[in-house]
Amino acid sequence: MTVQPPYVFISHSTQDPLARDFILNGIEAARIRTWVDFRDIPLDKSWGKEILRAVHKCAVMVVILTRNASESRWVDRETLQADKLGKPMLICRFDDADAPIQIAELQPIDFRAQPNAALLRLIEALQKYPEFQPRSAAQVAENLALPKITRRDLQTPADSPRARRAVQQHPFFDHLLTYSDGQLARAVALDLQVWAENTIDDLNVKGQKIPALTFDLWVGNGGVTLFTIKAADHIPMIEIPLQYLRNTPPFDTHRHRLALLEQLNALMPLDQRFTADRADGRPRLPIAAALATPDKLAAFKAIMDRVVADIRQHEGKTS
Numbered sequence: 001m002t003v004q005p006p007y008v009f010i011s012h013s014t015q016d017p018l019a020r021d022f023i024l025n026g027i028e029a030a031r032i033r034t035w036v037d038f039r040d041i042p043l044d045k046s047w048g049k050e051i052l053r054a055v056h057k058c059a060v061m062v063v064i065l066t067r068n069a070s071e072s073r074w075v076d077r078e079t080l081q082a083d084k085l086g087k088p089m090l091i092c093r094f095d096d097a098d099a100p101i102q103i104a105e106l107q108p109i110d111f112r113a114q115p116n117a118a119l120l121r122l123i124e125a126l127q128k129y130p131e132f133q134p135r136s137a138a139q140v141a142e143n144l145a146l147p148k149i150t151r152r153d154l155q156t157p158a159d160s161p162r163a164r165r166a167v168q169q170h171p172f173f174d175h176l177l178t179y180s181d182g183q184l185a186r187a188v189a190l191d192l193q194v195w196a197e198n199t200i201d202d203l204n205v206k207g208q209k210i211p212a213l214t215f216d217l218w219v220g221n222g223g224v225t226l227f228t229i230k231a232a233d234h235i236p237m238i239e240i241p242l243q244y245l246r247n248t249p250p251f252d253t254h255r256h257r258l259a260l261l262e263q264l265n266a267l268m269p270l271d272q273r274f275t276a277d278r279a280d281g282r283p284r285l286p287i288a289a290a291l292a293t294p295d296k297l298a299a300f301k302a303i304m305d306r307v308v309a310d311i312r313q314h315e316g317k318t319s
Helices: 017-029 049-057 073-084 115-126 137-143 160-166 171-178 182-195 254-265 277-278 292-317
Strands: 008-011 060-065 088-095 202-206 212-217 226-234 237-239 285-288
Touching: 008 017, 008 292, 017 160, 049 073, 049 137, 049 171, 049 202, 060 073, 060 115, 060 254, 073 088, 073 202, 088 115, 160 182, 182 212, 182 237, 212 254, 212 292, 254 292
Parallel strands: 008 060, 060 088
Antiparallel strands: 202 212, 212 226, 226 237, 237 285
């Protein structure tokens, strides 16, 4: 963890980059340290574990409440953990989303009509905590000379060019640019990161010289990796470890693994499709060959949605 306490933990959805950056930049302009996942998780660390550790050490949690956040597994886990630990939480409301039950009784700061005034109220609320009290009245005035933003700015769609430029991500994504077709690979990886927020349980970056991003589910006695984004022979790939899914129902049957392989084959060029024996291996989809179009990327996510649903449905029956 790169930020030393005391700091403010920013709980947010990755689909709200403008609201997140508005809050983040405003708090830091007030010389208050912040912790935020995309910036402060080291390459070789588990996102889930680092997030829990950061919640445990934070002085205050700021929750960016939006419709995206209300549907986010990560925001739910973060606020549950903060509530369990008795951490102070300040809620920043950006739309009419329902708040998770653990924060529903907290009075939010309303950013919908006058976001700049709301940001000042947030800073003032943070400065009431001993860890963040300014040293002088002059410093208070200096700290609150914050950049202006309009309500329209905060309502920019998350997939707009402006919003995409505002997104700052984990260094892994920039690492992909060092490979052939790196721009495409980075765009696909960022899209799958957003997909993962509301679909899977954990993201992990493993490896130092050649990092790989794994997409994991917490099932059974441990967990299972659904797929990994990595480079093989300097070509960005998505690897699906079917050999490890053999221990995870319903993919513990060869029939289910073979059916999944056939779905993956539909994304591959005809001359690169997998043979049946790869149902017990680790088939790799070259990103440029298999996922270069929005339709193919959407098809891959739909395949993974079904895999997750099948695993969770079976887990629910056997638990």
